[in-house]
Amino acid sequence: GGDDKVKVALQVFSGPTTWDQYRSCIGAPGSAAPDMEGDCRIAWIKHLTNNTLEVATMVTDLKFPEATTMTSVALASAEAELINGREDASSVVLVITDGKPMSHERTVAAATSLKEKARIVWVPVGPGAPVELVEELASLPKHENVIQIDDLKKLAWPYFVNKIIAAACPVLEPVAAPTEAPMVAPTKK
DSSP states (O other): OOTTOOOOEEEEEEEOSSSHHHHTTTTOOOOOOOTTTTOOOOEEEEEEEEEHHHHHHHHHTOOOOOOSSOOHHHHHHHHHHGSSSOOOOOOOEEEOOOOOOOOOHHHHHHHHHHHTSSEEEEEEETTOHHHHHHHHSSOOOHOOOBBBBBGGGGGSSSHHHHHHHHHHSSSSSOOOOOOOOOOOOOOOO
16 A cells, blocks of 8 residues: 555546536636536546555445546546656556547547656446547557446456556565464463
8 A cells, every 4th residue: 555666546527507507627718717627527536646555445435427528637637746756767658447538639649648657547438438549548558458248236356457457567575474383382481
């Protein structure tokens, strides 16, 4: 939980449910400034932190956001978050999505911009996931940066969790096994 070499952040995104909200979220001329959580349904659960255990625990409590999919703004927000990362770190953005983005063009532009700063690992989940688009947007090599899962329930399976971890962290340092206290036989007095 507190390795200062690794920082993680957690964002949950879906998208707006009205066209006025959409225009606000994309910053259309004449639109009001968006409420990112209320209008765009993009929320930072935790900004970059080295408390990886805390963030992992938060994932289990997340509620599945059922709305549209504003991937472009979520990617731009993730790119902005990277400013809080370490300069010497290789940044990785893991995107788990189950739906087609509201704007293909804006999503391509946001992913292209983000790939200049980070490797993007995509996890398209379920039958509505935009697999072809994800394969277009993933960092190279594609086979290492796209992990397709056919059912949301399988996302928590150890097989897929391990694949995601291996993709996001290809070089892992072994963790030393905890040492046990030596057995001491009670002495008689």
